[in-house]
Every structure is written in C-alpha cells, then in structure tokens.
Amino acid sequence: MIMIKRKCSSGRQKIPIEKIPKKSHLQVTFSKRRSGLFKKASELCTLCGVEIAIIVFSPADKAFSFGHPEVESIIDSYLTPNSSLESSSGHQLVEVHRNANIGNLNMQLTQILNQLEIEKKQGEELDRVWKTRQSKFWWEIPVPQLGLHELQHLMFSMEELKKNVAKYATQMLMDQNNVPAPVNGPGPAPNGFGPFDAFGHKPPQIYANVNSSTLINPSAFNFRY
Amino acid sequence: MIMIKRKCSSGRQKIPIEKIPKKSHLQVTFSKRRSGLFKKASELCTLCGVEIAIIVFSPADKAFSFGHPEVESIIDSYLTPNSSLESSSGHQLVEVHRNANIGNLNMQLTQILNQLEIEKKQGEELDRVWKTRQSKFWWEIPVPQLGLHELQHLMFSMEELKKNVAKYATQMLMDQNNVPAPVNGPGPAPNGFGPFDAFGHKPPQIYANVNSSTLINPSAFNFRY
DNA sequence: GGCTATAAATAACG
DNA sequence: CGTTATTTATAGCC
Numbered sequence: 299m300i301m302i303k304r305k306c307s308s309g310r311q312k313i314p315i316e317k318i319p320k321k322s323h324l325q326v327t328f329s330k331r332r333s334g335l336f337k338k339a340s341e342l343c344t345l346c347g348v349e350i351a352i353i354v355f356s357p358a359d360k361a362f363s364f365g366h367p368e369v370e371s372i373i374d375s376y377l378t379p380n381s382s383l384e385s386s387s388g389h390q391l392v393e394v395h396r397n398a399n400i401g402n403l404n405m406q407l408t409q410i411l412n413q414l415e416i417e418k419k420q421g422e423e424l425d426r427v428w429k430t431r432q433s434k435f436w437w438e439i440p441v442p443q444l445g446l447h448e449l450q451h452l453m454f455s456m457e458e459l460k461k462n463v464a465k466y467a468t469q470m471l472m473d474q475n476n477v478p479a480p481v482n483g484p485g486p487a488p489n490g491f492g493p494f495d496a497f498g499h500k501p502p503q504i505y506a507n508v509n510s511s512t513l514i515n516p517s518a519f520n521f522r523y
Numbered sequence: 524m525i526m527i528k529r530k531c532s533s534g535r536q537k538i539p540i541e542k543i544p545k546k547s548h549l550q551v552t553f554s555k556r557r558s559g560l561f562k563k564a565s566e567l568c569t570l571c572g573v574e575i576a577i578i579v580f581s582p583a584d585k586a587f588s589f590g591h592p593e594v595e596s597i598i599d600s601y602l603t604p605n606s607s608l609e610s611s612s613g614h615q616l617v618e619v620h621r622n623a624n625i626g627n628l629n630m631q632l633t634q635i636l637n638q639l640e641i642e643k644k645q646g647e648e649l650d651r652v653w654k655t656r657q658s659k660f661w662w663e664i665p666v667p668q669l670g671l672h673e674l675q676h677l678m679f680s681m682e683e684l685k686k687n688v689a690k691y692a693t694q695m696l697m698d699q700n701n702v703p704a705p706v707n708g709p710g711p712a713p714n715g716f717g718p719f720d721a722f723g724h725k726p727p728q729i730y731a732n733v734n735s736s737t738l739i740n741p742s743a744f745n746f747r748y
Numbered sequence: 749g750g751c752t753a754t755a756a757a758t759a760a761c762g
Numbered sequence: 763c764g765t766t767a768t769t770t771a772t773a774g775c776c
Contacts, residue, residue, distance in 0.1 A: 309767020310759045315569050327759080328571045334757060340744050342560060342731070344540050346553040349580045352564075353601045355573055361601055364748040373598055376578045376586055467727050494771095519565050522588045534753025552773080559771060563757095709770045 321357075336364045349375075403509060544584075553582060561589045574600075 318324040332354055339350045343366045351372035352364040362367045532533045543549040557579055568591045576597035577589040588594045 305767085306761085307766040307768095309765095310757085310761055311569075311767090312769060313759070315566050316569050317572050323570055323759090328567070330758065331563065331567045331570070335560070336746070337569060337757090338556065338560050339577075340565060341540050342556045343744070344555070345538075345543050345556070346549055346582055347542050348553065348582055351576075351578045353576045353597050353654065355569070355575075355597070355600065357571055357573055361604070363601065364744060366744045369601075369747075372578050372580070373602070375580065376588065377593075377598070379586070413733075426661065448764055449625075470529065519561075519589060519591045520616075521561070522586065522594075530753085531775090532752040532754095533774055535755050535771085536753095537755060538773070548773095555772065562771090 324357060331354075332362060337365050380523070410452075549582060557581075557587060565591070578600075669707050 318327055335354075339352055342348065343350055349372050351363070351369045353369065354362045356362060365372055380488065500514055543552055560579075561577065564577055567573065568575055571628045574597050575589070575591055576594045578594065581587060590597055
C-alpha cells in the first residue's frame with residue numbers, strides 16, 4: 299500500500315534458529331510460519347503440478363494439515379510405494395542392497411515357506427467365520443455388515459498389528475545386519491518402532507539421510523530422496 | 524558477499540503462480556522450491572519445537588519426504604487422533620456433529636452389536652490357528668515367526684483391508700447423511716476412497732476448508748484446522 | 749551446482 | 763490483525 303509514516307517500525311530482525319523461549323511469541327511465530335509454509339506448498343503444487351501433503355502438530359499438539367489433492371490419498375501413495383521395483387533411474391544400488399537383504403533372508407524364508415499355504419487356508423477359514431460367502435480371503439471381510447463399533451475395533455486391531463509388524467521387522471533386520479544385537483525375546487523393541495522395513499520403506503542402510511546442501515541441520519531431520 | 528560486478532544479472536523476476544509450461548524450467552523450480560519448503564519446515568520445527576511431516580511427489584512421481592522426528596510416526600499420530608474426545612478448545616461443534624452421526628448409526632449398531640462378541644471369539648480362533656499360544660487377540664500374530672513372504676502378504680492384506688474399510692465407511696456415511704445416494708451395491712465407490720470417516724477423520728460437514736486469510740486459493744487445496 | 753538482483757516472507761511493533 | 767524495515771527465498775543466468 300501507500301506508506302504514510304516512515305521509520306515507525308524496527309522492521310524485521312534476524313532471529314537465531316533455536317527454540318523460541320517466550321511462549322506468546324512462539325505462538326505468533328508458529329501461526330505465521332505455518333501459513334507461510336502452506337502457502338509455499340500451494341505455490342509448489344500450482345507451479346509444478348505435483349502432489350503435496352503436510353502434517354503439522356502445533357505446540358498445543360493440535361493437528362494442522364495441508365494436502366493437494368488430499369492428505370489421505372498422498373499418505374496412501376507414500377505408504378504403498380509403486381511396486382515397479384525395477385525403475386529406470388539410478389536406484390540400482392538400492393536394488394542391490396535390497397536383493398542382498400532378500401538373499402540373507404532366504405534361510406529363514408525357506409524354513410517357513412510352507413506357512414504361507416497354511417496362512418492362505420486360515421484366511422479362507424476366517425473368511426468363512428466372518429460369515430461371508432463370496433469373499434475368498436480374510437481381508438475381504440464384509441465391511442458393509444459391520445457397524446461403527448466393529449469398524450473402530452477393526453481400526454484398533456490394524457493399528458496394533460501394524461505396530462507389531464513394524465517392531466519385529468526392525469528387530470529382524472537388526473538381528474541379521476549386525477551383531478546378534480540385544481534381543482529382548484519377542485518383547486517390545488526398546489527403540490520404538492523404527493521404520494516399516496517390511497513394508498518396503500526406508501531399510502536402514504539403503505536410504506541415507508541427505509542434507510539438502512547447506513540448508514538444513516542434517517542431524518535432526520529425516521529426509522528421503 | 525561482496526559484489527564485484529553490478530547489474531550482470533537480471534535478478535529475480537516475478538512469475539505468475541500458474542503451472543510452468545517449460546519442462547526443464549519446471550524441474551529446476553521444483554528442486555529449488557522443494558529445498559526451500561523443507562528448510563522452512565525445519566526452521567518451524569526448531570523454532571517452535573513441533574512435529575512436521577511433508578510428502579511431495581515430484582513431477583516424475585518420485586516421492587520426497589521431510590519429517591521430524593519421523594514421517595511414519597507423524598502419519599501414525601495423524602491417522603490415529605488422540606482419543607481424548609473431550610478436548611478443551613472449541614471442538615464442541617465437532618463433538619456435537621460426531622455424536623449426531625453416532626446417534627444415526629445407532630440402529631445399525633444395535634442391529635449388529637452381537638457381532639462384536641463373535642468377532643472377538645474369531646479373533647481368538649485365528650490366534651490359535653496362527654499357532655501362537657501367548658497372544659490373546661488376532662492382531663498379536665507372532666510376527667517373529669513370519670518370513671519375508673509372509674510379511675509382504677500381510678502387508679498387502681492390510682492394505683486391501685484398509686481400502687475396503689475406507690470405501691465402505693464412506694459409503695455408509697453417504698447413505699445415511701443424504702438421499703439414498705447412487706448405491707452401486709457392495710462394489711467400488713465411484714469416487715475413490717474418500718476420507719476415512721470411520722477412523723475419526725474429516726466427517727464431511729464438520730471440518731470446513733479454511734483458506735488461510737488471503738494466502739492460498741481456497742478451492743484447490745485441503746486444510747484441516 | 750553457484751551468483752546476483754529482486755520478490756516475498758516475516759519480526760517487531762501498533 | 764495491519765504496517766514497516768529487514769531478512770530470506772528465489773528467478774534468471776552461467
């Protein structure tokens with residue numbers, strides 16, 4: 299607009315990138331910078347025609363999200379990487395490593411391969427108990443026949459299962475990649491979940507934490523390039 | 524730094540926020556702005572001590588992500604909203620609406636409530652067939668006893684189940700919130716998954732798309748405030 | 749990938 | 763939440 303008064307503000311001051319101590323100040327900064335971040339994201343979407351999802355938890359632990367076209371679908375794409383394992387670009391090192399891991403797993407795999415058959419049969423059995431007649435496998439449960447409570451129960455179950463799988467997947471990779479590692483038996487891994495290796499994401503040694511030139515402190519944030 | 528030559532660059536030019544037509548140019552802009560976005564995110568993390576996850580799919584559909592502390596755990600928190608349904612701030616309207624939905628569901632719910640018991644029993648049965656003795660419920664499957672194939676199968680199953688649930692959850696809400704809606708039977712909903720309403724996220728009329736003051740074109744992006 | 753001039757974001761204040 | 767003085771991000775080049 300038009301400047302009527304001059305030199306009436308000290309203007310923007312440089313601030314160190316450290317945790318802001320003053321709480322009210324922090325709240326203001328959070329709001330402004332969150333808006334800025336979302337604006338930048340929207341511009342990137344428009345300029346480049348790409349999909350972006352952002353999830354931010356406020357200092358008060360309230361969830362803010364930005365998504366184009368939709369947070370959930372982007373998360374879905376992220377959690378379900380396109381299974382074209384042989385991509386064209388320079389992922390060969392990744393592939394080699396993954397194949398190596400598979401090779402190392404072969405013993406275990408052979409040892410329990412027959413369980414897969416049992417698994418399928420049990421799937422069909424569960425299917426039967428789930429009282430549906432047309433579904434062939436256990437994940438095709440008759441969702442329409444379930445009510446809210448059932449759905450919530452199912453959700454919780456899946457979350458638990460996911461955590462379980464992630465935990466043991468991490469454990470398994472640790473066990474075979476290093477020294478036998480402090481195994482706590484089948485108990486909870488002491489180091490949280492870890493990456494969902496069994497889901498095809500971030501095998502520990504495959505994707506390095508890349509710091510984007512001099513931009514960001516590499517020790518504190520996780521990237522995937 | 525020190526300027527040795529002056530006026531040797533045209534400097535930054537204003538560009539319209541529209542899709543960049545020139546492809547090479549677009550690639551450069553994407554890289555630069557993605558770096559900038561991630562830097563902003565990291566600064567917001569540090570300044571305000573908050574958790575952020577960003578997922579970006581490049582024009583070539585490659586996934587880039589930023590997360591502090593970790594993309595997966597933040598996604599987890601986002602998809603599993605803290606079940607303290609009675610929060611302090613002004614979520615009352617949300618609560619009212621949610622309760623209304625629950626009320627509407629009550630008929631269905633009562634009609635099939637007994638299935639919950641059956642569900643539990645079947646869980647235990649599945650547990651038995653999964654050959655574990657200490658686990659009490661079906662989601663506590665003995666992951667350590669599974670091999671890579673089994674885990675991958677499990678992953679796929681869960682993904683299918685998730686899609687299944689999301690699909691029918693959307694359908695269910697549509698059916699009860701509006702006119703009977705074009706029901707395609709139990710077939711795939713024509714409009715993709717839709718939000719995972721049954722999971723406690725984004726009931727259609729509850730969270731409005733809020734445009735952050737004049738910052739972002741409100742019609743194209745999805746926020747949750 | 750680096751440089752520079754300029755546009756845009758934002759810290760401090762009202 | 764609006765203004766202003768600055769810092770920061772980045773478009774156009776090499």
